[in-house]
Amino acid sequence: xxxxxYRFYAxxxxxxxxxxxxxxxxxxxxxxxxxxxxxxxxxxPYIPALMNDSGYTPVDRSPMDMAYFPVxxxxxxxxxxxxxxxxxxxIYSRPQxxxxxxxxxxxxxxxxxxxxxxxGANEATEIEFFKTARIQNQKLPxxxxxxxxxxxxxxxxxxxNSELFTWGLHINPAKDIARFELPVAxxxxxxxxxxxxxxxxxxxxxxxxxxxxxxxxLPISF
Amino acid sequence: xxxxxxxFFIICMTAGFxxxxxxxxxxxxxxxxxxxxxxxxxxxxxxxxxxxxxxxxxIYSRPQxxxxxxxxxxxxxxxxxxxGANEATEIEFYLPATIxxxxxxxxxxxxxxxxxxxxxxxxxxxxLDTWGSFRYDAKKxxxxxxxxxQKQTDITESFAMYFEKTTAGVxxxxxxxxxxxxxxxxx
Numbered sequence: 297x298x299x300x301x302y303r304f305y306a307x308x309x310x311x312x313x314x315x316x317x318x319x320x321x322x323x324x325x326x327x328x329x330x331x332x333x334x335x336x337x338x339x340x341p342y343i344p345a346l347m348n349d350s351g352y353t354p355v356d357r358s359p360m361d362m363a364y365f366p367v368x369x370x371x372x373x374x375x376x377x378x379x380x381x382x383x384x385x386x387i388y389s390r391p392q393x394x395x396x397x398x399x400x401x402x403x404x405x406x407x408x409x410x411x412x413x414x415x416g417a418n419e420a421t422e423i424e425f426f427k428t429a430r431i432q433n434q435k436l437p438x439x440x441x442x443x444x445x446x447x448x449x450x451x452x453x454x455x456x457n458s459e460l461f462t463w464g465l466h467i468n469p470a471k472d473i474a475r476f477e478l479p480v481a482x483x484x485x486x487x488x489x490x491x492x493x494x495x496x497x498x499x500x501x502x503x504x505x506x507x508x509x510x511x512x513x514l515p516i517s518f
Numbered sequence: 519x520x521x522x523x524x525x526f527f528i529i530c531m532t533a534g535f536x537x538x539x540x541x542x543x544x545x546x547x548x549x550x551x552x553x554x555x556x557x558x559x560x561x562x563x564x565x566x567x568x569x570x571x572x573x574x575x576x577i578y579s580r581p582q583x584x585x586x587x588x589x590x591x592x593x594x595x596x597x598x599x600x601x602g603a604n605e606a607t608e609i610e611f612y613l614p615a616t617i618x619x620x621x622x623x624x625x626x627x628x629x630x631x632x633x634x635x636x637x638x639x640x641x642x643x644x645x646l647d648t649w650g651s652f653r654y655d656a657k658k659x660x661x662x663x664x665x666x667x668q669k670q671t672d673i674t675e676s677f678a679m680y681f682e683k684t685t686a687g688v689x690x691x692x693x694x695x696x697x698x699x700x701x702x703x704x705x
Contacts, residue, residue: 355580355676359549362577362605364647370605374649382647387552387577390545419552419560461554461572466564489545 358391358417358490365494365501365516383518384501385424386492389417391507393488398508399447407447407507414464415445415454415505416490421464423456429500430517432476441473445505452478452505452512478512487511548581548603548677555681555688555703572612573688573705576629579603580676581694588695589633598641600651601631601692602677608646609690616704617642618663630654631692637664638692638699665699674698 364370365384372378391406399407407413415421420442429436440460444467446453459471483506490507500517554560555574562568579602586592593599601607606628615622622642630651632639644658670693677694687704 355549355582356551359545359580360551360577361546362550370647370649373645373647374653376653385647387550390549392545461560461563461575463560463564 356389356418358389360387360389360418361492362387363493367494367496382426384426384429384494384503384516386421386494386503387419388415388421388490388492389419390489390491391417392490393486393508399449399510407445409448410446412455412467413445413447414467415443415492416464419464420444420457420459420462420467421492422460423503425518427518431474431514434474434476436474447480447510450480452480452510454478454505454514476514478514480510480512483509483511546579546604548579550577550579550604551679552577553680555690557681574609574611574613574615574681574690574703576607576609576679576681576690578607578629578677578679579605580678582677583673583675583695589697590635593633595634596632598651598654599631599633601629601679604649606630606645606648606650607679609642611705613705617661617701620661622660627660633697634667636667638667639664640692640699640701663701665701668698668700670696670698672696 363386364382366372366378366382369378369382369385397405399405399409401409421444422440423443424440425436425438427438429438436456441456441458442460442462442464444455444457444464446455454476456473456475457467457469457471458473459468462468487506487508491504492506493504494501495504495513497515497517500515502513502515504511504513506512553576554572556562556568556570556572559568559572559575581603589595607630608626609629610626611622611624614624626646628643628645628648630641630643632641640663642660642662643654644660645653645655673696674693679690679692681703682689682691684700684702686702689700689702692699692701
C-alpha cells in the first residue's frame with residue numbers, strides 16, 4: 297500500500313490530528329474521521345455492525361491492510377516491472393494504541409504476556425506463501441496459513457496454524473504447524489498503529505511486526 | 519497569530535518527519551476490508567455455527583465520498599474502475615460458482631466495474647496481485663455482467679461490498695454514494 301504522496305498526506309493528517317487531539321481529547325485516526333458513530337442498533341457481533349452509512353458496513357476501527365513481498369508487488373505488476381510471481385502476502389488488521397500500554401501482565405493490557413494474540417484484530421491474520429518458504433531451517437510449503445503470537449517481555453513466539461478463515465479470538469492449537477521464537481526489540485518511539493511489513497533482506501525477507509514500543513522481525517527465505 | 523500558525527505548521531512538519539523516520543506506514547486513507555459468504559463466516563466458524571460451506575470472500579479497499587459526487591464526476595461513466603482503491607479488488611470462490619450463466623472455477627479473481635448512469639458492467643478477470651485497474655486487460659476477462667443501478671435515498675459514505683442471501687442464490691451488494699448494485703452469484 298505504498299504511494300509516496302498518499303503516505304505523505306496521511307502522515308501529515310495523522311500528525312495534525314495528533315496535535316489537535318491534545319486539545320479536544322478526541323482519539324481520531326486518519327481513516328475513520330468521517331464515520332459518525334451510532335450504536336443505536338445493536339447487531340450480532342459477527343457482522344461488523346450495520347450501524348451507520350445507511351445500513352452498509354462502516355469502516356472498521358481496526359482497518360485491514362495487506363503487504364506483499366516483493367514489496368509493492370501489485371504496483372510492480374501494474375507498471376510491468378515485476379519479475380515473476382509474488383512470494384508472500386499478508387492480510388491483517390491494524391488496531392491502534394490509543395493511549396493504552398499494549399503489552400503487559402494485566403487485564404488492562406490488550407496483549408498479555410504468555411497469552412495468545414492474533415497479531416492484529418478481527419479475522420485471524422493470514423499469510424500466504426506462493427513458493428516454499430524456509431524459516432529457522434524449517435520448510436513451510438506454498439499455501440496459506442494463519443499466524444498468531446504469544447508475546448513475552450523479551451521474546452515473541454510466532455505460530456503458524458492451518459485453521460484458515462477464522463476469527464482471531466479462538467485459536468485451535470491442534471492445528472499448529474510451526475513455532476518460532478524471536479527476540480523483541482524495545483523502541484524509544486511509539487508505534488501507534490500495529491504494523492506488519494516485509495523488509496527486503498539478503499536471503500529473502502524479514503517480516504516486521506511492530507506495535508507500541510515493541511518490534512521484531514521474522515526472517516523468511518524462499 | 520501568524521507566529522502561532524507558523525509554529526503549529528513547524529510542529530506538524532517535524533512530527534511528520536519523526537513519524538516518517540520510524541519507517542512504519544500509516545493507516546491507509548482507503549482502508550482495506552473483507553466480506554465473506556456466508557456473511558461473518560470466521561465468527562460463525564469459531565462459534566461452531568456454520569450451516570453452509572464457505573463459498574466466497576471479497577477483499578477490497580474502502581474509499582470515502584468526502585462530499586464529492588462519485589458517479590459521473592469522480593468516476594467517469596464508461597471507464598473501468600477498480601471497485602475500491604489501491605490494490606485491485608479480489609474475489610475468491612471456494613466452491614464452483616455461476617455468474618451470468620458462465621461457470622466459474624474455484625480460485626481467486628480480480629473484480630472491476632464500468633459504471634454508467636443506469637447500469638454497471640461488472641467484470642471478473644484473471645490478472646491477480648495487481649494495483650488498481652491501470653493494467654486492466656479485457657483479454658483476461660472471465661465473465662462480464664450488466665446489472666441495473668438502484669438509486670438510494672440514503673448516502674453510503676464509505677464504499678461497501680458484502681454478500682447476502684437472495685431468493686435466487688447469493689447477491690454481492692456493492693454500494694457507494696447514492697448507488698447500489700447487486701451481482702447475482704450461484705453456488
